[in-house]
Amino acid sequence: MVASDIDRGHGALNDKKKRYSAFALARNAASYHQDWQRAWRKASPKASYDAVIIGGGGHGLATAYYLASVHGMKNIAVIEKGWIGGGNTGRNTTIIRSNYLWDESASIYEHALKLWEGLAQDLNFNIMFSQRGVLTIAHSEHELKEMSRRVHAIRLNGIDSDVMSPAEIKKFVPCINIDQSIRYPVMGGFVQQRGGTARHDAVAWGYARAADDMGVDIIQNCEVTGLRRKGRKIIGIDTNMGFIKTNKVGCVVAGHSSVMADMAGIHLPLASRPLQALVSEPIKPILDTVIMSNAVHMYISQSDKGEMVLGAGVDKYNSYAQRGSFPVPEHMIAAAVELFPFMSRLRMLRHWGGIVDTCPDASPILSKTDIDGLYFNCGWGTGGFKATPGSGHVFADLIANDRPNKIAAPYALSRFETGFLIDEHGAAGVAH
């Protein structure tokens, strides 16, 4: 699929643009924010909807946006137990890339990357998408050979990817230490120049505002406590704000997907584990790309505020607590300081965790279930932020048409019965 083939739900917002003009900003500033308009309405649940999306993260909000803009379904709601973007969407390190091994992955992650490339315009919202490149480094001959195999596969799918020598890496990232005597020496790497980052919470806000403009109800502080069905058909959801009738429910609750599936008596092949990240005090610009090391489980970039944003590996136990253990970031920081010696003088400001739901093949689930009208979008594990627009786009299509399109089909639950797994452990970036 090429960019121009994608129905992005464009144009739905054109008549709203005046509301968000630069003059509106000046007007609000001059009125000391007295007339500041809410970006989305504070909606209360209606008695019934044509479809309900559970989970107000990026994927859930994007699903609602494309249901409304591409499929014309506007009597819908997004139900969020906390605040939108308060789950993994607001906790991740925002790395975006499409350099996966298998064709099925290339298809969905590249679909997402093409949507990212026009998303700020589509939503009329500055999501700070920055194609600053993502460089993955290798620390052994074996890793380097595996990387060049992956680069060949990626390029066969028409996706940009280039192998780099240590000298080329040093030129690209002057602050990296390529001394071969360190514990994790830089032996080479590969770069996707179109990869990069985006401002995570702006992505949630942009989708929320655009969906709200089309009439979608975004209901926060509303926890789903039950999935009601009649025989093999979904008929509604129970929440702390009461029962809501609907015959289409899309569950997009990341780390809590197995809990949600349990409400319908379904068992999903998922493990929920903490993944941690941290940010430093802000410093002057020093790193203008993203670096990942799969062997160390370290990934690092510099935010526009100047903070160094670092992420670590997955904690090796199941948990629903949004925090992790100290040894995991400690191991990662020890290696990061060898690779980037300037970091030894940095103070860390914040440290947090998110709960990631991972499948045995490190690929997501986008699927119907054997209950009519109940759909799951989950299992993105440590790497779903990059997929946000693509995931929402194909999941909306699945819900609206009750059948998967070509991109979504390989991600059906049936793959765990047929054995057609999409093993992306190597490309996941963070071992799990």
Ligand code: FAD
């Ligand atoms: P979420 O944003 O978690 O949204 C799910 C929502 O469901 C939550 O807001 C939650 O409150 C809500 N919910 C749960 N239960 C209920 C209920 N019963 N009723 C109502 N609402 C409910 N991915 C990348 O691509 N690049 C990265 O660099 C990257 N780094 C990461 C770093 C960390 C530390 C973490 C934790 C994750 C990282 N990821 C990364 C993964 C990425 O964050 C996730 O895959 C992605 O954000 C999932 O989005 P989502 O919308 O599905 O989930």
Ligand code: PYC
């Ligand atoms: O999937 O690229 C990724 C990623 C980086 C850090 C966490 N996930």
